Every structure is written in structure tokens, then in C-alpha cells.
Amino acid sequence: MEIAFNAQELERVNKIKDHYPTEQAALMPVLWLAQRTFGWISPDVMQYVADLLHLPFAQVEGVATFYTMYFKKPMGKYHVQVCTNVSCMLMDGDSIYHHVSKKYGLKNMETTSDGKFSLEEVECMGACGGAPVVVINEDYYELSSIESIDKLLESLN
């Protein structure tokens, strides 16, 4: 796959850059846009972003590898993140995580062979009031249960 933003995405990059005093400061949102566009942050994507923002490759690599929200390998079409931090653990988030893990035969950060689902055990998602929390791609599902998540996963195409 060729690594290049289309005209619309480049326009978005320029808008992001306009919000920040330096190109370096725009790195995280541009990496996020790159992940949404290319699916994950490969070394080629890191180089593309580095060129686009006139930054050293090592700086982009440092940020992309430090933050777990940037995927360093291809993940599933539906990336299922289950919070097992304190509030969610107390509300049985662990059981949801283990249930999804068993259901699809996935360990943390693994993807099903058909590329449909990937699973991640995550730390607090900042939505403790709705514990236990499951996030699929960018959608939050609060007050989840094994039953509600099962139903949801089975409804995804």
C-alpha cells in the first residue's frame, strides 16, 4: 500500500499544523490521523509523517512507540479494548476481558486470523463512572456486561 495522504487528509494536516506553534507540536494528532488512514503506524508511516512534519525519524518513532494508542502492528477491523483498571475491575471488567479472550482465542494485542477482531487489555479509559468500560475502535460502551458485549460483538459485520 502506498503511504500517502489524499488531498483531503493533507488539508486536515495543514489545519492541524495551523493550530500549533511548531510542526513538532502537531505530531501526535498527525500520527492519529495516520493511524486512522493507514490502520497502523508502520516504520514507513513513521517516515512519511517525519517527512511531512520535517522532523527526524527518531523523534516520530519515539512518540509512536511510547504511546500504546498508536498500533505498531496491524490490528483487527474491530479493536476491542477492555478496561481492567481498578473501577472496572471492581465491576467485573476482568471477566469481560477473559470472556472475549476465550471467545476469540486472543491474548492481549492479538488479532483473529480473519482480521476481524483484536483485543487489548487497557488501563483506565477515563470513564470510571460507567465501569466496566469497553471501547471498540472509538466508541465507548459503559456499564457493560458479558451479555451486552457478546450481543454487540455478534452484531458487528
Ligand code: FES
Ligand atoms: S478504571 Fe476503567 S474507565 Fe477508569
